[in-house]
Amino acid sequence: MRRSSVVTKSVKKRKNSINFKNLFFWLVILFIASYIGYFLFTFFSVKTFNPLLSGSLERYLLSKESDDMEKTLIILEEGYDNNRRISDVYLVLSNSQKKISIVVYIPGDIHFEALKEDFGSSITVSSLRYAGDFLQEGRGVEYAVWQLSQMLGIKVNNYILVSSEARDTLNNISGNSGGMQESFKEYYSVDDGSQIGESFFKLHNISSSQSYMKIFFSPSEFKKLDQNIYSNLSFTKAFGKISGYSGTVKGTQTYAIDLSYYKYLTESMSEQGGQVTSLNTESFDTTFRNLYAKVIDRDLEEESVRVEVYNGSGISGSAFQLGRKIENTGCDVVRYGNAPKNIEKTIVYVPQKELFANSYKVVEEVLSGTFELVEGRPEFMTTGDIVIVLGEDIKLMYRF
Numbered sequence: 001m002r003r004s005s006v007v008t009k010s011v012k013k014r015k016n017s018i019n020f021k022n023l024f025f026w027l028v029i030l031f032i033a034s035y036i037g038y039f040l041f042t043f044f045s046v047k048t049f050n051p052l053l054s055g056s057l058e059r060y061l062l063s064k065e066s067d068d069m070e071k072t073l074i075i076l077e078e079g080y081d082n083n084r085r086i087s088d089v090y091l092v093l094s095n096s097q098k099k100i101s102i103v104v105y106i107p108g109d110i111h112f113e114a115l116k117e118d119f120g121s122s123i124t125v126s127s128l129r130y131a132g133d134f135l136q137e138g139r140g141v142e143y144a145v146w147q148l149s150q151m152l153g154i155k156v157n158n159y160i161l162v163s164s165e166a167r168d169t170l171n172n173i174s175g176n177s178g179g180m181q182e183s184f185k186e187y188y189s190v191d192d193g194s195q196i197g198e199s200f201f202k203l204h205n206i207s208s209s210q211s212y213m214k215i216f217f218s219p220s221e222f223k224k225l226d227q228n229i230y231s232n233l234s235f236t237k238a239f240g241k242i243s244g245y246s247g248t249v250k251g252t253q254t255y256a257i258d259l260s261y262y263k264y265l266t267e268s269m270s271e272q273g274g275q276v277t278s279l280n281t282e283s284f285d286t287t288f289r290n291l292y293a294k295v296i297d298r299d300l301e302e303e304s305v306r307v308e309v310y311n312g313s314g315i316s317g318s319a320f321q322l323g324r325k326i327e328n329t330g331c332d333v334v335r336y337g338n339a340p341k342n343i344e345k346t347i348v349y350v351p352q353k354e355l356f357a358n359s360y361k362v363v364e365e366v367l368s369g370t371f372e373l374v375e376g377r378p379e380f381m382t383t384g385d386i387v388i389v390l391g392e393d394i395k396l397m398y399r400f
Contacts, residue, residue: 042219048231048238051141060368060397061146062232063155065361067297068097072241073148074203075161077129084164085126086144088202091152092241094248095295101252102291103188104152105200107260111278112151122276125151129161141230151279152288153324155365160238161230167206169224174209187249188256192287196258203245210243255291259284281324288328296330297358305359307331308384312339313346313394322390325366331359331386339389340380346371346394349378349387356385363388370397 052058063071074090091104108126115123115131123131125148132143145159162170184204188196215222231238248254257264259279264287266280293301307326311319319336327333348371350360363386370393378387 039216039219042223043215044236046223046226046235048229048233048235049227050232051139051230052145052232057142058232061142061149061155062159063157063365065157065365069093069095069295069297070158071154071156073145073156073159074242074245075144075148075159076167076202076206077162077164078167080164084130086128087126088199089125089148090203091154091156092245092248093292093295094252095297097298098295099252100295101248101254102257102288102295103249103254104257104288105196105259106148106152106279107199109277110259110265111276112147113278114150115147122278150321151281153281153285153328155325155329158233158241159231160233160241162206162242163228163230166225166228169221169228170206170210173218173221174211174214184246184249188254190256191291192263194258194261194263194287196256197260199260200256200258203242204249207243207245210239255294257284257287257291285324285328292328292330300330300358300362303356303359305331305356305386306334306384307359307363307386307388308335308337308382309333309388309390310337310339311390312341312343313390313392314342315390315392315395318390318394322366322388322394326362326388329362329366331362334384335382343389343391344393346391347374347378347389348372349374349376349382349389350385351375351377352385359386368397370394 052061058064070093072092072094074092075086076088076090077084078087079085085108087108089106089108091106092101093103094101106125108124110125111122112125112128113122118135119131128144128147129140131140132147133140135143141161144161145156149155184201185196190196225235229235229238233241259265264280264284265277268276268278307323309319309323309326319338323333323336346367348360348363348367350356350373353360353375367388371388371391378389
């Protein structure tokens with residue numbers, strides 16, 4: 001009888017031990033599941049902020065053309081308050097079908113000469129956001145995207161501005177992996193004999209240091225990214241572009257244009273007597289167009305279109321400014337000139353639209369669809385496949 005009682009107690013102890021182990025196991029599973037749920041909730045609750053959503057700004061500033069070529073402007077910021085500035089800008093073009101990419105690097109200390117009329121002197125790329133906020137409070141990001149597009153002569157699909165707050169948060173989570181230039185130089189080709197400086201690789205430092213595992217263990221810090229990355233893309237897509245940048249370079253034939261190289265710069269003296277370093281647009285355009293021919297969509301390439309642009313707007317330089325964007329997007333502009341007379345509304349003449357459908361899309365994107373289409377030729381002598389006569393309405397195409 002006593003032995004039976006001892007056996008019963010022993011069995012109860014084993015059951016209690018087994019139950020405790022099971023309870024501990026399920027508590028651990030519950031904790032892990034809860035943490036994963038918290039992480040996923042945090043990750044997908046973080047949003048970008050897009051100041052271009054108001055009005056029709058995206059229509060005028062961003063390209064909506066969906067093809068194999070994607071053009072993304074990535075802007076890096078540093079400093080706070082009065083020291084906040086744009087430090088580096090990257091234009092990343094990638095053709096998924098051809099597996100070819102182009103990366104253009106713009107350092108923040110380059111001056112933009114076209115802004116002399118607005119500010120009395122040229123200003124640096126680093127000051128573009130500040131300048132926009134000075135002209136109209138809260139529109140600095142929009143202004144920076146617009147002027148960078150004007151400077152490079154191209155309309156992008158996407159923009160991503162990584163604010164100083166976002167950069168510090170990313171560094172706190174993942175650290176900043178310096179010295180990436182040597183490991184990534186081999187993935188770039190430079191066709192024009194220029195060189196790539198160390199600053200060119202800053203985006204690699206940010207991209208390569210990102211790790212979902214590190215983010216997983218820092219959800220509270222990760223939440224600080226909310227609304228601190230400015231983009232027309234969702235946060236997951238914008239973060240994917242940044243973290244995946246190094247992978248894009250490795251996975252494609254990538255050509256580099258480093259605008260800090262002397263070939264792409266011109267120096268002059270300011271009215272105050274200081275030296276001003278500005279972009280040599282002619283030199284940049286020549287290199288850029290030669291490389292763009294490698295990544296251009298095949299359908300557009302095969303059309304071999306000839307475009308003519310005439311200024312009937314009364315605004316000096318308009319034909320060159322818009323024609324430059326058309327040419328930097330893969331169409332050959334064979335003639336610039338003044339129209340016989342000024343006209344109110346912009347007209348695009350396309351005698352054989354079916355033969356130049358892809359080229360027409362480029363023109364439509366650059367002009368933001370604000371024109372009258374005529375499937376014929378103008379009254380004055382022209383030979384182009386597409387003839388653009390700019391009207392006075394281009395003043396309304398985009399105004400800051």
